[in-house]
Amino acid sequence: MTTHPPQSARPGQGLTVADAMESCDYQIADDSPVDRANDIFHSAHVEYLLVRDHDGRCEGLVTRSGLHPFLTRSWYTERTAISATAHQRGPFAWPAMGLALAAVTMRVKHLAVWPVVDEDGFGLGVLTADHAAGLLAAGSA
Template identity: 75%
Template sequence: MTTHSLEAAPRGHGLTVADAMDPCDYHISDDSTVDQAVDILRSAHVEYLLVRDHNGRCEGLVTRAGLHPFLTRSWYTERTAISAVAHQRGPFAWPTLGLALAAIAMRVRRLTVWPVVDEAGYILGVLTAERATHLLAVTPT
């Protein structure tokens, strides 16, 4: 017979990604150009945009740092679709995933932001490593 002690459970063991995710107001279509993405990043003062496909499902995430080579603005950026640029792609987090496990996955994959999707792949929000770490640190065992 195996017994489990609460002391052996990881901190925040009852928290899920849904408890820690934030809404993401900035999305861009995968057929939008790099120029359009750069304009949104600059005007909204955000570090990332979620990329959605033509059906509205999450396709990935593009960051300001990932678009850094394109910030000089050339004819190339005017014609290059976001889908052709290297960016973070799935798998994505889902709301019922345990927060402690999600934090480990983010650390292993070196992610600071992870899109959260429903079972059909539609965007629900984002999980940030900072928020996950904070919630796990303040949640009693």
């Protein structure tokens, strides 16, 4: 017979993605060209952008390093839409998801950043692996 400690004794058990998510102020439409994303990366000094579809729902996440192959050919970047690139797509985290589960999922999928969406698929923010690990470690101390 296996026994488990009470819920309150499990480290980080009560934390959710909502406790750890950060806002993501920079988004781009999936039909925007790669060079537009590059402009945002350079002007805003960010490493990732949320990608939204024509309805405004979160479609994925694109990183500066993920677009690097497209940026070496300038004529190509003007004609290539973000939707045609290989970028992170769903499923995504949701606010009520347990933070420990989200951290394990991110580790298994090798994700440094994971979009957080509401029940309708609209982007609410992002969860970073570093922030999640920090909160879980603080909760276990």
